[in-house]
Amino acid sequence: MVFESEGDGIIIEHPPVYCEQTEVPVCFATSYFWCSRYFEIDLEKFGVQNWVMDFIRPEIIVRERCACREDCGAVYELRAQLLEDDEEFDKNAVSSRAERTWDQWEGGKSWDTVELVLRDYPSGMRKLGVLSRGKDTLFWAGNYGSKFGATEVLIKFPDTPTEVRVPLAKVLLRHFRTICCAFEESHPPYCACISLCVFFNGAKSYRCIFDQIVAILLLETKLQ
Template sequence: MAMLSINDLPEDVLVELLSHVAEYDLIHCCRLVCSLWRDVVDMPTLWKRKCQLEGFSPKGGIRIPDDWKSFYFLFKLRKNLIRNPCAKEGFNSWRIDEDGGDKWAIEELPGGHGQPIPLPDVKKYFVTSFSDCKKSQFIDLKADGYWEELMDEVQPDIVVTDWYAARYDCGCQYEVCVQLLSEDFIVLQEFCPEPVLIDQWSDAKWRQMSHTFRNYGPGVRHIKFQHGGKDRQFWAGWYGVRVTSSSLVIEPPISDGQ
């Protein structure tokens, strides 16, 4: 009786077996075993199965990714690339670009003449003074796991959000600027809207800024996130715009195809 090998298994059984192997071992070990295993590891069916096993489902459960392998890795990497977004670690990870007036400060929510934020885990915010206050972070995509081919060929969505609010008793100004940068820090695309002006005696509610970069072209290697502002009445202290819970997430691209 002839001895059977694992390669004699039906393709769907081999896909199921390999789908339980860690992604690093699939790429760096299993794919190198033989041409059959290489072809199986490259199959969308295998990566779709791994997505199912690890609970990575398309948004709403109905839209289908163009590339299941990229979809899988983008979900594995998915996290907020802004470090210390809610001031838990003071100003760690932030570069202070402008420190006007009485400089940046950190306060506890809801703060004087403030409102609670609809984010239960957020306890603190950064607050600006009576002259320009801006701070920023530079994100190195490769250092965070996003290799060049992934960014250039897949061009996943880059989703940026930020929360800001005013005090009830003082008007303020909110500013944000996000730049997609090349390896040499050349600006390839940016989102730098006009400042948001909030009048005195506003509702002081927290509002979310959101922007998504799509189809931005090849070459993106770094991202610069900068935000801040000031108060509009030139009051000593910290009466300017409040910011917290900044977020920058690389999202898997999803199409509506079946």
């Protein structure tokens, strides 16, 4: 997690100052120049395997709560980007961005929920970068800028079965090496050309997918 700040910096408020305190009991508070928090998630380390990102492409949902003080106007931004292994977050990108602005005496009574949904992305995405930032609009010394907290990242798989066709060499050889090696020894021509059809449902576990792959291979092999 990386923090960048100007003015009087970014601080943690527990509870939030001069703002509704029960919805989000702990938050970050910004100052009179931009203050930001950035973090990256290695999706594979958190259980989302590379082949899932390449072929299933679940929706990635980034959700956060934001607010400001009653006595000072403020602005807030949330940005999220899916990145390749060696790709860096682009702070100048205009897509996948949400903003909130409050005038003086307008905020402080409740927290807004801001949400970004990343979908239809290209294959090769391996990391998620999330940037939250804010400041006040009156340039008051101290931490009168926007507040944010309760950040969530959700992985949403399809609600209905989705047909995914991928070459066997790209899935089994990479992700199910043991099974593939066994079949290569007995049916090398078959393993080189077959396509695997997997029906994936959000409620199913990875184990279910694994079992389906084995069942398809066994069935198709018996038919040879």
